[in-house]
Amino acid sequence: MSIQTAPDKRSRILEAATTVFANTGFHASRVQDIAEQAGVAKGTIYLYFRNKEEILLSIFQSYFDALLDLIDSFQQAQMTAEQIIDALVQQQVKNAIVNPKILQLLGRRPLPAETAGGGRIEAYHRHVLDRLSSFLAEGIRLGQVRSFTPRIGANILYSIILSIPQHLAFYPEDSLERSFPKLVEEVACFAWAGVRKEES
Amino acid sequence: MSIQTAPDKRSRILEAATTVFANTGFHASRVQDIAEQAGVAKGTIYLYFRNKEEILLSIFQSYFDALLDLIDSFQQAQMTAEQIIDALVQQQVKNAIVNPKILQLLGRRPLPAETAGGGRIEAYHRHVLDRLSSFLAEGIRLGQVRSFTPRIGANILYSIILSIPQHLAFYPEDSLERSFPKLVEEVACFAWAGVRKEES
Amino acid sequence: MSIQTAPDKRSRILEAATTVFANTGFHASRVQDIAEQAGVAKGTIYLYFRNKEEILLSIFQSYFDALLDLIDSFQQAQMTAEQIIDALVQQQVKNAIVNPKILQLLGRRPLPAETAGGGRIEAYHRHVLDRLSSFLAEGIRLGQVRSFTPRIGANILYSIILSIPQHLAFYPEDSLERSFPKLVEEVACFAWAGVRKEES
Amino acid sequence: MSIQTAPDKRSRILEAATTVFANTGFHASRVQDIAEQAGVAKGTIYLYFRNKEEILLSIFQSYFDALLDLIDSFQQAQMTAEQIIDALVQQQVKNAIVNPKILQLLGRRPLPAETAGGGRIEAYHRHVLDRLSSFLAEGIRLGQVRSFTPRIGANILYSIILSIPQHLAFYPEDSLERSFPKLVEEVACFAWAGVRKEES
DNA sequence: AATGAATGAGCTTTCATTCAT
DNA sequence: CATGAATGAAAGCTCATTCAT
Structure with missing residues (x-):
């Protein structure tokens, strides 16, 4: 038809x-x-x-599956912390421009009490945070990353990533194609600056 | 009674x-x-x-009024960008420990379309972002802050602040009193590192 | 108003x-x-x-409460089995004429599987059957009643009682006031004949 | 397949x-x-x-067709009222043990208003009642049966028959093979006692 | 003849809001 | 001011029935 x-x-x-x-x-x-x-x-x-909530959870699931796959690929490629941050930011900006709506939807971490899907969404976030923590810990071990509590750093990094779609929603002018490299560069630079080991 | x-x-x-x-x-x-x-x-x-939504908006209003007052006080005190970041982080960690629930509630930026209160919440966030942008612009002018697009930096800074309650919800162990200074220090350090001008 | x-x-x-x-x-x-x-x-x-089913259960409850009260009164009045049967039939015919609708509704014993109200209706029926069984057992002991298995007799008696509203629904002509005594008499007579001890 | x-x-x-x-x-x-x-x-x-209801009606139809056939066979065999009652009870007990579920389903007379199948079920019951009435009228004419209103007696008889599956649902112990003859005998005896003409 | 994906009318139930007291 | 019984719009979900394959 x-x-x-x-x-x-x-x-x-x-x-x-x-x-x-x-x-x-x-x-x-x-x-x-x-x-x-x-x-x-x-x-x-x-x-x-099964119900309306399952639809939302499916959306989240696809997104997180892709994100976790991406993160896994970092590990396999043995990328440095800086490269990882670059790649994450770039990917997120790209996604946020292509699918602004869904990314805004996904960026909102749930209230602990809104146990949507019996906490499945929270579990996804926790997965991501765990992986980021590992990267940072590894970076610290290798002397690439400043010495701090990995889980704190991971949470901040993650927030920065998740804030990108919000930023674009607030400042649509930054969604223009020509703004793309600048946005990526500035965000990645900020994030990396917070993470990297000071060169003495 | x-x-x-x-x-x-x-x-x-x-x-x-x-x-x-x-x-x-x-x-x-x-x-x-x-x-x-x-x-x-x-x-x-x-x-x-008037209705249930008005209650929520009132809660937001008090929070933002206090936050904006705090930010105003920075301006009056002529604080440096670093001091401002320190103060903001410290205040947010303090609040998040005292009122974890409400801060988690407030930290969620609304979807643009969930025009809660006809966009009043969005307006509050925009206010905060504008002030932060000003500070950063001023800091750039004064040579304290790295040269970048203020609104981008402001958005990142704001995300970091807002992520604190989420972090504490995920890692309750960081809510302990003795963890307080460390958390403040690490978050502020991260944020400041992303912002400050490299010393040549 | x-x-x-x-x-x-x-x-x-x-x-x-x-x-x-x-x-x-x-x-x-x-x-x-x-x-x-x-x-x-x-x-x-x-x-x-609470819900639609609760309404039905309430209707049943009132009916059964009244019925069980009536039965209790028999016991207190030390009535003979014959008097009890007379009274039950009379009461049921009376009710069936006054409230034909509700009695038809109530007369339908539920399928065991339609555990309406978690079996509460079945429990009511069982109560009634138990009481009737006791009466019959007592009647047997006193030599008023033929010797048979009380629970079988009770079930038959109960069916006869419950059939009265159905009968009136099928034969509305028997609902006329002047038919009343005849109906009572015939049903009670039938029931009693099935129960009573043959005079040798 | x-x-x-x-x-x-x-x-x-x-x-x-x-x-x-x-x-x-x-x-x-x-x-x-x-x-x-x-x-x-x-x-x-x-x-x-045609639809779900038609399935139910078909089930009823088979049952009633068999029942009416059985009843017809009584007529052809020129059985006495007592033999008819015996046969009916025996058949019903047998059925109720073999197919307890379906008999419970069938035993529920419909509310007049639940015009299932546009009253077809009600019509079946009416058929049965009419036949039973005829038998009783004939029995009265022949002096085998006490003189009462046939339709009243028929309704009671029919109720007794229909109560058998309910009884077995309530008292599963009576479904045992060895209980069978006793149950048949007691029910038939009860029914016949209500019907028969007193020997003067 | 057989299938089962698709339909959508229709149900129960919830709960923000009103307003008579 | 305060109440809470009453309202009824609104929504999620089920399932008998249809029909293209």
């Missing part, structure tokens, strides 16, 4: 949900809205997701 | 709402819960607040 | 629900119907009952 | 539905459940039945 590429319905729903959630926020989004955006009936959504 | 000091009812409700919101999140909190926590009847709340 | 007697709202809802359930059956009755019948808003119902 | 005898699909569905309905009750049973139990696809069911 559709001449367009017809990606599987589950993806269509996820895409639609991302748009709707990002535009309206999770709570204000009605399942009906997602259905309309996806061009399917309300009931169809429940063939692919 | 109460022999105790009876702070005006509005404050009681605000305090109660802060507790309830922080424990359960805004959407999952029922007005009835707030009323019970405050020891008033549900209807009474509507004598002091 | 209302000039009529204003029985407490809970009762109004129960009465309305009885009518609606009896007319339409439990499953086909919408809460909205009950609300309309009771002249209250849908939400009001949930101030008095 | 199946090597086993493949009884026609319609029967398979009916059997499955009987199981499912009996286990869960009509309303709580999903068409999907029936399909799974029958090992067919949901859509297939609609090739054989």
Whole structure:
């Protein structure tokens, strides 16, 4: 029926949900809205997701899976802490420009009490923080990184990464293509400056 | 009725709402819960607040009013950028330990579209960012601060500040009194390192 | 506001629900119907009952409470088995004429699997059966009643009682006032004949 | 696909539905459940039945057809009222032990208003009652049966029959094989005692 | 004939808000 | 001022039924 590429319905729903959630926020989004955006009936959504929350969790999951894969690739490539920071920032800026909505949605760490998905989102964040902590600890060991508490540094680094989409939402002028390298460079520079070992 | 000091009812409700919101999140909190926590009847709340959202906005307002006052005091005291960062971090860590719940609640920047209060929260964040930008611009002018785009630096700085309560939620062990100075020192050091002008 | 007697709202809802359930059956009755019948808003119902099922259970409860009270009174009055049967039949016919709808509703024993209210209805029936069994056992001991398994006799007796409203639903002509004594007499006679000890 | 005898699909569905309905009750049973139990696809069911209700009606129909056939056989065999009662009770006890679930399902007379199948079930019950009435009237004419209103006696007799599965559900110990003759004997005796003409 | 993905009407229930007392 | 019973809009979710394959 559709001449367009017809990606599987589950993806269509996820895409639609991302748009709707990002535009309206999770709570204000009605399942009906997602259905309309996806061009399917309300009931169809429940063939692919147990409930509204599962849709949100799926979105988070894809994002975090990609992020954790990226981080794993750092490890395999034996990148230095500085390279890692550069790569993370670059990736995040890129994502934030391509998918501003979803990144804004994802950047919000949940309240501990809003145990969305029984704490699954919190668990994802914790994974990322753990990996970042490891990198920093390794960097300290190798003398690339200033000596500080890794988990504190990791949290700050992570916040900086997550703030990028927020920044672009506040200052849309920085989303322009020509601003891209400058933004990446400045953010990465800031982050690295906070981390690196002073050269004596 | 109460022999105790009876702070005006509005404050009681605000305090109660802060507790309830922080424990359960805004959407999952029922007005009835707030009323019970405050020891008033549900209807009474509507004598002091137009609706549930207004309560949240009032909480935000107090927080931001205090924060902006604090920032104003920096200006009056003609503090250097480094001192400002120190003071901000110290204040935030202090608050986060005293009122962990509310700070976590407040630290979440809204989605642009969740026009809570018609964008009033966004406006508050923008105020803070503007002031921080000014400080950084001034610092650049004075040669204390590395030369970068102030609004970018301000956003990063602000994210770092806002991440503190999240950090403490993830790592409760850092909330202990004896961890306090170390946490302040490390965060401030990180932030300042990202900002300061390299000594040639 | 209302000039009529204003029985407490809970009762109004129960009465309305009885009518609606009896007319339409439990499953086909919408809460909205009950609300309309009771002249209250849908939400009001949930101030008095946890959910739709609780309404049904309340109806059952009142009926069974009255029935069990009646049965208790038999015991206190030291009535003979024959008198008890007479009284039960008479009461049931009376009720079935006054409240045909509710009695038809109540006469349906639930499927074991439809554990409405977690088996509370089944428990009520069991109570009644237990009492009837006791009476029969006592009657056997006293030589008034033929010697048979009390629980079997009790079940039959109970079925006869419960069949009365069904009978009147099938044969409305027997609901006429003048038919009343005849119906009572015939049913009681049948039941007693099945129970009594043959005079040798 | 199946090597086993493949009884026609319609029967398979009916059997499955009987199981499912009996286990869960009509309303709580999903068409999907029936399909799974029958090992067919949901859509297939609609090739054989107009809708879910039609399945239930078919089940009732088979039961009543058999019952009415049985009753017809009484007439042809010129059985006395006592023999008829004996036979009915015996058949019902037998059925109730073999198919306890379905009999419990069937034993529930519908609310007049639950016009299941537009009153078709009610019509079946009415058929049975009419036949029983005839037998009793004939028995009265022949002097075997006490003189009473046939339709009243028929209703009571029918209730007794229908109560048997309920009894067995309440007292599973009476379903044991060795209890069988006693149960039949006691129920039939009770019923016959209510009916028979007193010997002067 | 058989399938099962898709549909959407319709249900129960919640809870912010109102207002008569 | 304070109350809390009453309201009813609104939303998530189910499942009987359809129909393209």
